[in-house]
Amino acid sequence: MVPTTINGESAPLMQIIDGRRYGSRKDLIEHTGYSRATLANLWKDRDDNDHPAAHEIDGIMHWDLDEWDRWYADFQRKRRNEAKEIDRSGDPDEELPPSAQAKLLGLPRNMISQYRKNPPKGWPGPVRTEPHPKGVTEFRTRQQLWDYHDTANRIGTAGRPVASKPDPRVQIAVDALATHPGRTVGDIATALADEHGQSVHTWKRILTEARKHLK
Incomplete structure (x- = not known):
């Protein structure tokens, strides 16, 4: 196996074992395009989301990439199905912090933070913000979140393709x-x-x- 270098650190290349591809966390970042934090959170929540088991190769955790792809497609499908029904109780004008926003929408706890860096189409701006030691907390109303959910779940229905947005x-x-x-x-x-x-x-x-x- 020939090593490569990332950020000046030696890192193993993808492993091929019995014709199957096994990737480290760094390989998964390249393979999926997701950040290290997103992948780490998916792994952390493995007891709840059935994340594939890791295989230790040369003392480093690796994952079967084909198995991971199948799992993630199923994970996304389940999330879409679960998202069809959300919590519509409470005051529409109540302002919710990020953790409550994620709970209402049925999203992972860290997803609202990811939306600050890369917001999906239609994601509403905050109605107010509050400073905290690491930045600001963004508040959104229940009505904003209900409207976003309904709009997001109409996109691409009736056989219409979803237009790709600029990166x-x-x-x-x-x-x-x-x-x-x-x-x-x-x-x-x-x-x-x-x-x-x-x-x-x-x-x-x-x-x-x-x-x-x-x-």
Whole structure:
């Protein structure tokens, strides 16, 4: 097995055992495009979500990538089915903090925080914010969340394809290139990976796309 380097650290490449692909957490980041925090939270909640078991290879946790893909597709399907019915009790004007927003919508606890960085189509802005030591807490009303849920679940129905939306990471990369014209792509990719998650390799690819928007 030939090692590669991520953020200056040696990391194993994907393993092929009996014709099956096994990936480490870093491989999963590349494979899925999700951040380390999102994948870590899915693993942390494995007792509730039936996340596939890990296989220890060379002292490092790996997952069967095909098994993981099948599990995640089923996990998403179950979430969509569960999302058809949500809590519609309470005062429509009540302002809810992120944890209560996630509970109302039937989402994982960390998902509302992820929405701040990469909001889905139709996600409402907060009605107010409160500062806390690590940033701000965003409040939304029950009515906002009910409206968002109903709109999101109408998208793509009746056989209509859902239009793909621009990758917000490209604009982040464009801004970074414009702000730091003298820095190398590697340096900018490392800084973006540290700030926004995902790997340096992923951000290098996004920066390549972002350069087209600077011409």
